[in-house]
Amino acid sequence: MTTTFPTWVFDQSEIPDPHGYGDRAVRFLRALKHPKSRQPGNGFEVSPWQERIVRRIYGPCDETGRRLVRTVFMLLPRGNRKTALGAALALLHTFGPERVPGGQAIAAAADHKQARISFEEAVGIVRADRRVERATSVVDYKNRLTHPKSGAFLEAIAADAGTQHGRTPTFVLADELHAWKKRDLWDVLRTGLVKVSGSLLVVITTAGRGQENIAHDIYAYARKVALGEVIDPGFLPILFETPRDADWRDEDVWRAVNPGLPYGFPDIEGLRQLAREAENRPADREAFRQLHLNVWLDQSADPFVDMAIYDHGAAPVDLDELASRPCWLAVDLSSNTDLTVVVACWRAEDDGFVVWPWFFCPADNLRKRADRDMVPYPLWAEGGFITPTPGNVVDYRAVEDTIRDLCTRFDVREIAFDPHLAQQMMNNLGSDGFPVVAMRQGWITMAPAVKELERAIAGGQFQHGGHPVLRWNFDNVAVETDRAGNRMMTKGKSRDRIDGAVASAMAVARAAAAGSMRSVYETDERREGFVFI
Numbered sequence: 001m002t003t004t005f006p007t008w009v010f011d012q013s014e015i016p017d018p019h020g021y022g023d024r025a026v027r028f029l030r031a032l033k034h035p036k037s038r039q040p041g042n043g044f045e046v047s048p049w050q051e052r053i054v055r056r057i058y059g060p061c062d063e064t065g066r067r068l069v070r071t072v073f074m075l076l077p078r079g080n081r082k083t084a085l086g087a088a089l090a091l092l093h094t095f096g097p098e099r100v101p102g103g104q105a106i107a108a109a110a111d112h113k114q115a116r117i118s119f120e121e122a123v124g125i126v127r128a129d130r131r132v133e134r135a136t137s138v139v140d141y142k143n144r145l146t147h148p149k150s151g152a153f154l155e156a157i158a159a160d161a162g163t164q165h166g167r168t169p170t171f172v173l174a175d176e177l178h179a180w181k182k183r184d185l186w187d188v189l190r191t192g193l194v195k196v197s198g199s200l201l202v203v204i205t206t207a208g209r210g211q212e213n214i215a216h217d218i219y220a221y222a223r224k225v226a227l228g229e230v231i232d233p234g235f236l237p238i239l240f241e242t243p244r245d246a247d248w249r250d251e252d253v254w255r256a257v258n259p260g261l262p263y264g265f266p267d268i269e270g271l272r273q274l275a276r277e278a279e280n281r282p283a284d285r286e287a288f289r290q291l292h293l294n295v296w297l298d299q300s301a302d303p304f305v306d307m308a309i310y311d312h313g314a315a316p317v318d319l320d321e322l323a324s325r326p327c328w329l330a331v332d333l334s335s336n337t338d339l340t341v342v343v344a345c346w347r348a349e350d351d352g353f354v355v356w357p358w359f360f361c362p363a364d365n366l367r368k369r370a371d372r373d374m375v376p377y378p379l380w381a382e383g384g385f386i387t388p389t390p391g392n393v394v395d396y397r398a399v400e401d402t403i404r405d406l407c408t409r410f411d412v413r414e415i416a417f418d419p420h421l422a423q424q425m426m427n428n429l430g431s432d433g434f435p436v437v438a439m440r441q442g443w444i445t446m447a448p449a450v451k452e453l454e455r456a457i458a459g460g461q462f463q464h465g466g467h468p469v470l471r472w473n474f475d476n477v478a479v480e481t482d483r484a485g486n487r488m489m490t491k492g493k494s495r496d497r498i499d500g501a502v503a504s505a506m507a508v509a510r511a512a513a514a515g516s517m518r519s520v521y522e523t524d525e526r527r528e529g530f531v532f533i
Contacts, residue, residue: 004226004239008056009259015055021067021097022059026051028096029088033128042128049259050085053238057200058098070193070234072202073222075241077258078291079266082204086173087121089202093171094154095136095147100196103152103170108189110179112158118175119143119156159185167192172201178208178215182371186214207241207294211307212375212472219296242293244308248285249275257294266292304450304477304489304501305457313457314466317356322346327410328514329403330439330506332499333396333421339497340394341473342403344410345507352461353508357470357500358402360395363388373497375472385469400425407434413514416506439506446502447486449509450479454487456508464504473500 008015017023032044039045046054053074060068076082086107092098093105107122109115122145126132137146143156152170159180172189180186193199208215222237224230240257247253254271255261261268271292278285289295298307328345340360348354361369361377366388370377380386387402389395403415403425416439417426430436439445456462464470476496480488489505491498 002227004223004237004241005256006226006238006240009049009052009238015052015059016061017055017059019061019065021061022055022057024097025054025058025092028092029054032088032091032125032132034084035124035128037128044084044088044125045263047260047263053085054089057202057236066198067200068233069236070200072200072236072238073218074202074204074238075207075219075222075294076204076238077240077266077294078206079270080240080258080260081265083118083121083175084125086175086202086204087118087125090118090122090154090171090173091125093200094145094152095132095150098171098200099147099150099152100170100198101150101152103150103196104168105152105154105171105173106167106169106189107154107156107173107175108159108185109156109175110159110181114176114179115143115156115158118173119145119154122154122156157185168195169193170196170199172199174201174203175205177203177205177218178213180214181374183214207290207296209290209297210472210475212468212475216296240294242289242295244295244306246293246295248289248293248295249279253293258292298475304474304479304487305454307471307475309460310457310462310464310471310474311466312460313463315463317354317463317465319356322354323410325411326511326514327406327412328414328416328507328511329406329412330416330503330510331399331403331422331425332418332503332506333394333399333425334499335421338394339473339499340396340399341500341503342399342406343470343500343503343507344406344412345504345511347511347514348461348463350461352459352463353456353511354463355470355504355507356465357467357503358406359386359469359500360399360402361386361388362392362394363390364392380469383468385467396425400428403429404434414510416510418506437510439510441502441506443482443486443488445509446488446505447482449505450487450489452512453505453508462508470500470504473498474504477501 015022026046029044029046033042034044035042037043037045057069057072058067062068090105090107093103107115107118109118123138126136126145137148144153146153159182167188169189169192172193193201203218205215222239225232225235226237226239240259242253242257258266260266274288278288286297290297325346330343333340342358344356346354366377377386381388389398406412412435414435414437415429416437418441419426419438426436476491477498478490480490489498489502
């Protein structure tokens with residue numbers, strides 16, 4: 001396949017249903033009522049595209065009669081009634097034909113407010129039918145709806161509510177996964193599902209921002225399955241997403257990814273109004289693309305570069321092959337409680353650059369830092385992409401030792417520092433004859449550096465090996481432009497880390513400015529102190 005679009009939702013192709021479970025699920029949903037329904041008798045509306053999805057989830061079975069699908073990832077724009085569909089599926093597993101005695105159906109969301117929305121939707125459906133209401137019991141303050149006859153229940157919980165260990169769910173609805181700040185609840189529920197035969201996980205979410213989050217991990221896997229790169233019959237991707245380069249103002253694009261539009265939801269006039277307002281408001285335009293067209297955006301609302309173009313430089317970097325080539329280092333020490341980085345840069349034959357970073361962070365409270373920054377520091381540490389130094393601050397001695405080792409390993413021409421926090425380390429290295437230079441991070445020096453880096457990335461001449469921490473830093477970069485059109489890197493949000501991107505700009509700038517490819521170690525001149533740029 002060359003597209004992730006779920007053509008099967010619309011093409012009327014046959015969906016296997018050997019035991020009638022798909023048809024049974026559709027009939028149950030149609031038997032429900034909804035307080036806001038315009039159908040006769042407030043009947044729960046199941047549009048043709050929704051019916052196809054339900055049949056595809058519950059119909060196909062293996063030779064033993066067990067449902068094939070165990071995980072559903074549905075990427076659906078706002079306004080397409082995903083809350084109602086998710087609530088109805090949860091009820092299917094609470095008092096419908098998919099229930100099991102004592103079964104736990106869980107509706108999980110990012111916070112209490114969002115979890116409450118899912119719960120109230122389910123309760124509204126129950127209370128719209130007196131027969132169903134009499135057969136169930138609602139404990140409002142616990143966000144729990146019980147089916148006393150079977151002992152099955154539906155409970156809404158939040159990802160920010162602390163630990164939820166001990167859960168053994170038969171069904172999980174993960175609502176708006178893109179908004180989950182931590183993966184703790186995800187891991188608890190995911191591992192709990194495997195305890196029960198025939199359990200089902202349904203993720204229904206709009207697109208998110210950035211790549212270092214649990215939602216993007218699952219989304220990336222869903223795309224691989226949809227494209228046929230991964231064969232996984234138990235995972236059903238349903239991706240209503242818009243290509244990044246599509247014209248966001250084209251109403252044909254809107255209709256392609258909003259399957260509810262032909263049936264009156266979302267409101268087409270409302271979308272047109274939002275689009276008109278977004279014409280001259282970039283932030284609104286990005287929100288429109290993310291929430292109504294399902295374009296997975298970069299982390300920064302005002303990105304430095306298109307990360308899809310940045311990713312063109314992800315070819316592996318062979319450090320051994322670079323050992324004899326001239327090298328420029330740049331160091332961003334930042335605060336000793338945050339991220340510190342050393343970036344090495346080499347000139348490439350195509351007038352481009354190759355870079356590789358060495359990141360450092362405090363080892364103490366690594367999980368807490370991961371929750372704060374919403375990135376997997378522990379996994380990065382295990383993968384060797386970041387070095388945690390003992391204690392609750394970055395050990396600058398470890399950073400200095402790494403710099404000295406890199407100067408032994410590579411033909412280092414310069415080591416550029418912002419002297420603001422690096423005075424002591426610069427003195428140590430400079431007094432030992434290392435080629436230290438001070439490069440202040442002000443407009444005069446950094447604007448040309450940023451321009452050179454931007455040129456290299458846009459031209460496909462910036463190779464970074466796909467280093468995940470470096471990519472996260474670049475994804476966080478916003479830009480500030482002065483009256484002369486000069487651009488500077490800034491943080492999009494207070495929690496964002498951009499240190500690796502800043503150090504990359506410094507290293508690229510020094511490599512680009514080098515007038516000679518001759519090593520300082522080939523001369524008798526040994527530097528005492530350091531040079532200011």
